[in-house]
């Protein structure tokens with residue numbers, strides 16, 4: 053479903069992604085862990101075409117987003133990125149729109165979708181994330197955990213095939229992370245393909261099918277959670293896990 057080969061990205065002199073290659077299968081949940089500044093967010097943003105890469109190839113669902121550092125046409129890019137939904141650390145909700153308005157905005161911009169269908173889907177997704185009673189509320193009146201659940205529902209409105217999460221619980225008070233992780237766990241059980249950059253080792257261990265450890269712009273190792281957490285192969289993974297667990 054996601055094929056990344058030899059991805060490279062620098063910001064000025066700083067090489068943030070150095071020859072990163074990995075695949076994610078359909079219905080797989082990949083957790084990406086690693087120290088701050090290791091390039092996890094940049095890698096995720098590159099997949100969603102929120103960062104331009106310098107080299108390497110990205111294929112999404114068999115379609116080429118970029119090959120050897122060169123991007124597909126803008127029409128094709130639009131089609132490919134529409135297959136992905138993204139959830140950010142800081143929610144990125146539109147403050148001037150109600151919860152329902154946030155969910156309905158993107159589908160309303162797409163020609164040919166009936167307003168009644170969009171409304172029904174928004175209601176269905178708000179129920180799914182446990183926020184049916186907040187449809188007419190503005191984001192400023194929600195807790196962080198509720199905002200993030202709205203952001204997840206919003207990402208699901210366009211029926212993405214892949215969800216990308218960039219530290220979805222890092223901005224939350226500890227008591228609010230559980231409700232967001234629960235929604236993500238449910239999506240994983242429904243076999244949604246997900247890539248989750250996270251500092252939540254519990255989530256990576258319990259929910260992910262595979263965990264990938266990144267440091268200094270490189271994939272140091274990846275494996276099943278019990279393997280990576282139980283018997284890491286590399287000293288760098290071992291010392292990182294000793295610090296965070």
Ligand SMILES: Nc1ncnc2c1ncn2[C@@H]1O[C@H](COP(=O)(O)OP(=O)(O)OP(=O)(O)O)[C@@H](O)[C@H]1O
Nearest residue numbers: 063066068086087088089090091092093094095219
């Ligand atoms: N737009 C940018 N311009 C310049 N440098 C950037 C930019 N975005 C990220 N960086 C730098 O690239 C490096 C990797 O950042 P990135 O956010 O991908 O790491 P990360 O592993 O996700 O870290 P964290 O866990 O702290 O979010 C960091 O040194 C960061 O300062």
